[in-house]
Amino acid sequence: MKRLFKYSLIVCLGFSMAACTDLEEDLVGDITEDIVVEGINIGGPGSSDGALTALYGELRNAGTANHGGYYSIQEITTDEMFIGAKGGDWFDGGDLIRLHQHTYTPNHPFINGTWVQTYNAIATANDNLGSGNLSDAEVAQARAVRAYFYWRLLDSYGRVKLATETNQDPPQASRQEVFNFVESELLAALGISEVSESMDLSNSQLADGGSAYSMNRYGAMGILAKLYLNAEVYTGTPMYDKAEIAASYIIDSGQYVLCGEGCSVPNLGKRPRVDSDPAELEGYAAVFAANNEGNPEHIFSVRYDEATGAGMNFSQMNLHYSSQFTWNFQEQPWNGYATLEEFYNSYEDGDARKENNFIVGPQLDFSGSALLDYAADDDDIQLNYTPEINELAPNSLREAGARPAKFSYKQFGRSDMDNDFPIVRLGEVYLIRAEAVARQAGNWTAAEADVNVLRARAGVSEYNGNLTEEEFLAERGREMFQETARRTDLIRFGKYNDEWWEKPASEPYLNIFPIPQEQINAGGGLTQNPGY
Template identity: 60%
Template sequence: MESELLAALGVPAITVAMDLSASPLTTTNDPYRINQFAALGLLAKLYLNAEVYSGTARYEEAAIAAGYVIDNGGYTLCDTGCSVPNAGRRSAVASDPEILEGYAAVFAPTNSNNPEIIWSIAYDNITAGGMNFAQMSLHYSSQFTWNIANQPWNGYSALEEFYNSYDAADKRKAANFIVGPQFDYGGSAILDYAATDGQLELDYTPEINELEPNASRKGGARLGKFSFRQGQQDNMDNDMPIIRLGDLYLIRAEAKARVAGDWSVAAMDVNTIRARAGLPAMTSITADSFLAERGREMFMEVTRRQDLIRFDKWTNPWWEKSTSGAHTTVFPIPQEQIDASDGSLTQNPGY
């Protein structure tokens, strides 16, 4: 992967003084095509995890690659003034904002031209399906809040401990989660006639009583980061960022800190991200507090497994999860591929 990305960038290695003028990739800002900055973002992610993959740390290159995009790409964090109309707004519900601004706008149904997104997967409900967080997370009756074509499945919820780790003033908390009493498009309370606790009104509680056998139908904050639009189909229109500027700030912060052996080096970039979230600057940073901050920013962006492995926490127990075996830091190889390899592939240990 590294050699192919370097070849596409036209350089033998990532250095401070690299010259990308020979790259066949352009610098054109098109979130659906790889440009120089998307390739550098991929390399930054690759180098950040290189010590896990190969045993050799490549944090210096990760910091350089991420920093090059931050300094030269022309992308900007979506902050105050960066907004889109709220496609999920109910005119009868006063608490629904007319616009989504800052962090919330990055993941909205109309995020295709967001200035923070460098490379993304283009989803839409007609020609590019597959984005269906509303179906996977919302209670069946939340169909009436967004006039969704089909009933959701009452599935994924956020861990209570993770939800509570957000400061009350954190703008990401309001953007990432759906909690509290739920109302339909006209502002009337939504009822769950199959509720087993005698409380018919649908009220998402951060608390999850248990997974089984008697899990509450209303338990858990629901996943609203990739926000919903009125009248949406099973599939959503929100693009999924693969490389975005906010992530690159955190990659540069972590990589610099690891090179220096000092987590305080991460403060400038971490506090840039926190400022966008409406939070005060962190005056002291540790590996654990950095990982927690990265988790709050990158929620639902499929980086957590890599992050936990890199911070040597993947196998730890949490809530209903017991301690995992060390072998789980790599996936099993599908038996079909082993059978087709004529003996060149053997199963990873532990599987």
């Protein structure tokens, strides 16, 4: 099998343990001859084959699972995660504190970076669609993927430009217009005029199932379900009935199943001499494992691969420097992202998601010996991740905060991870339907049937007539931790402006990020969102 490879070197000047947020790449050399590697297949939809390879690659390039862009502004603005300033380490000019405390401005580099990354992805889609080289099926995929990126912009910035052609500079659209565009593009890809009980998708050019790396009917329907679930926030008009129908279409299709008992993969992070490390990751843990490709719960996923699909850096972002010796990482972690104590404590003991999603307590190295931190800033030289956090700044303890581990780590891992990142998965679809049903009924106990399906997998007791709105939001947080859903959820539930640890109450205008000042200064008629 022949493959054409291009190699590039990422240059990060002034890099510190805090991280590198310079997204520029310098091409230093090309290998232009075909390379034949017998017995290795790295192809398939969304990887290195096909006319849409570059577009699916933009899902990685647009900040889905790394530091400095979309993932960061969706996570550390919420009550899920924070990055403590450890002296000068991770202070980063106060940018991370401003995200946590909702004091971000139009000049924030991550907010501008997210804008640039997302429009770069949209430009790739427009180039594909304008090439005249796509089949009808590829056109449908490209339109749906572009709609997904516009959904990110709709959710994050509200009023953006709807560029649908290469080198086009349209006027700034209203949030309603962006909503209408995202909806119409997804409906067109699905071959229907509206989502309804009687809809017939037989005319859709999207595949009826298949690889989670390619946009299929269920992936597009899942993004529509997210859109409709938040329609009242985006437009002022609730569309929970359509969210329910879209979610039910996916669930009732039988194409996907929850990864539960018997759904397992080998634990690539297991240390042979540490008995507490399981040999297999089963159920919820398998959904996010380093070898989670082909998981039956994945509907539309971003393909990450440490060699050919880089861009997921959670092991670097989350773990203490010394944790390099637990997993024999190729590079030393940066010791940044950690979990807020109250969020960690929202899980009850015995919840399989709590055990999977976090690393806490005294740490051991690969051989099972105590993992030492010779520069410890507490009284114990053994590395010990504590749920308790002393402060956000200026001297957050370097071992403070449970560490995110939902996307599990593997032995001898590189700085880029292998775990695929689900954009649409069946577990979330159950939650979308549950919430949509409850909101229409005006009764949160109506959500219990679907929520209890997930509770059963997690090994915790079912709700029985006692589910409330507050508890549903907490349950959604427990299931969807680290999947860039929390900011959107908090806004929909009217909680984003609440006070939480080291964050005062904030103003409602902050629910939409500012239009980056750099983009306004570039010309083209962009105007700022109200309040900034």
